[in-house]
Amino acid sequence: MKLFLRTLFLAILCTSMLSGCKKDDSSPVEDPKAENKKPLGTSAEDILSDDIYQSLVVELVYTQSFQPDPSSILAFKDFITARIHKPGGIVFIERTVPNQSGAPFTLTEIKAIEESLRTKYTSEDQMALYVFFANGSSNNDTQTQVTLGTAYQNTSMVIYQKTLETVTLDQPEVLPILEQTTLEHEFGHILGLVNIQNDDIHTNHEDSNNAKHCMVEGCLMYYDATNVLRSQLKKNLSRMGAVPQLDPLCLADLQAKGGQ
């Protein structure tokens, strides 16, 4: 027992000495992922403009059982290319991974999945984005509400692909439209819409009844993909003929931050 206590004491002593050394170290070890662990909306300008980052890499991760329609991915690529100003180019990387366990997923689980699946992080002159298409629903879903997607950090978002497929079972023709709408809407949040960091310009178009969303009915950012009422979603789906576009006010916000 005595020996154990002595060993323990020595261990504590060593640890405190080590941490003492660390404090004196003038070059602390930097987290290479730190640039990608910031709050939502804080990297809007870095993604939109070429001020700091000349290029962009977008990593799209699907699971074996739930993959988006290829037409949705093409449309998403066009949407990004049309808005982002990156003279160094935009690269898209697509990967299929095994189904992830733990569904329905908490946001903490979604972040842990990102930690294990994401391979691209922001580097010196390239910005990196990550999109995960989940093989399960959000654990926030209830009998009356459903979550289609969530942008949860400055460069990270999840699309609840299984949920998108479940809610369109009766109308499979609507699925690609819902996929594109959810992808582009969540990406809009990553770009800071609407007023996420309280720095949007010009006219105030944040909906006072629906924070962080646009007050212009029919705008891509009017529609809410988080906590959608199932009854409302059913109604929306039945008249969903096309993916909503960004209205001029939302577009002006993006342009003010260096987008096009």
Ligand SMILES: [Zn+2]
């Ligand atoms: Zn939203």
Ligand SMILES: [Zn+2]
């Ligand atoms: Zn708008």
